[in-house]
Amino acid sequence: GQQVMQIPQYQHVQEGEDFTTYCNSSTTLSNIQWYKQRPGGHPVFLIQLVKSGEVKKQKRLTFQFGEAKKNSSLHITATQTTDVGTYFCAGPHGSSNTGKLIFGQGTTLQVKP
Amino acid sequence: DTGVSQDPRHKITKRGQNVTFRCDPISEHNRLYWYRQTLGQGPEFLTYFQNEAQLEKSRLLSDRFSAERPKGSFSTLEIQRTEQGDSAMYLCASSPQQGNTIYFGEGSWLTVV
Numbered sequence: 001g002q003q004v005m006q007i008p009q010y011q012h013v014q015e016g017e018d019f020t021t022y023c024n025s026s027t028t029l030s031n032i033q034w035y036k037q038r039p040g041g042h043p044v045f046l047i048q049l050v051k052s053g054e055v056k057k058q059k060r061l062t063f064q065f066g067e068a069k070k071n072s073s074l075h076i077t078a079t080q081t082t083d084v085g086t087y088f089c090a091g092p093h094g095s096s097n098t099g100k101l102i103f104g105q106g107t108t109l110q111v112k113p
Numbered sequence: 114d115t116g117v118s119q120d121p122r123h124k125i126t127k128r129g130q131n132v133t134f135r136c137d138p139i140s141e142h143n144r145l146y147w148y149r150q151t152l153g154q155g156p157e158f159l160t161y162f163q164n165e166a167q168l169e170k171s172r173l174l175s176d177r178f179s180a181e182r183p184k185g186s187f188s189t190l191e192i193q194r195t196e197q198g199d200s201a202m203y204l205c206a207s208s209p210q211q212g213n214t215i216y217f218g219e220g221s222w223l224t225v226v
Contacts, residue, residue, distance in 0.1 A: 042218065043156060088155050088156075090155070097213055098161060098208070098213055099213045099215035100213075101158065102158075105153070106153075106154075106155050
């Protein structure tokens with residue numbers, strides 16, 4: 001069945017270092033979304049990418065959607081302790097245009113001050 | 114607060130008991146979703162409503178699970194004869210008619226002992 005995979009599962013960085021998480025889908029996606037979940041919290045929507053090769057930035061966060069629309073990445077420049085949490089990518093299930101999403105298993109980021 | 118709200122936030126129950134969770138979506142959203150999340154995993158889709166109609170159910174939703182959205186506003190998720198494997202966070206989310214970005218509530222943690 002359709003799968004979304006993320007690597008790495010965990011990442012520990014020193015504050016100020018960069019961080020990247022990668023997301024790969026077994027199928028071509030119409031769009032991809034990223035969510036952040038703080039420890040003990042719930043997933044919070046960050047961004048959606050729709051176009052092939054699209055790059056979007058939110059302050060220190062850079063999101064990229066692959067040319068084939070099967071992979072994506074999230075890069076954080078100069079991490080801060082506020083970046084701690086688990087980052088999930090998610091794509092629509094099949095050709096659904098609803099909120100029926102398939103999530104990756106997430107990358108948990110720990111930042112040492 | 115006009116976000117998605119869920120109640121109760123935490124529930125501890127004995128195996129075999131029934132539990133019910135309630136979700137109030139963002140008021141202008143007509144789509145409502147239930148997801149389940151276990152430790153170390155991303156959210157998994159359970160079911161989806163458009164207004165009061167339940168349009169899709171995952172195979173994860175066994176016959177012990179039932180969800181309703183009687184007036185197209187709030188929703189309930191009932192689990193009958195709970196099992197230890199039901200222990201998880203049950204997340205409700207909502208979205209507007211167009212698009213597939215979803216907005217999660219804070220979740221309801223269920224522990225079955």
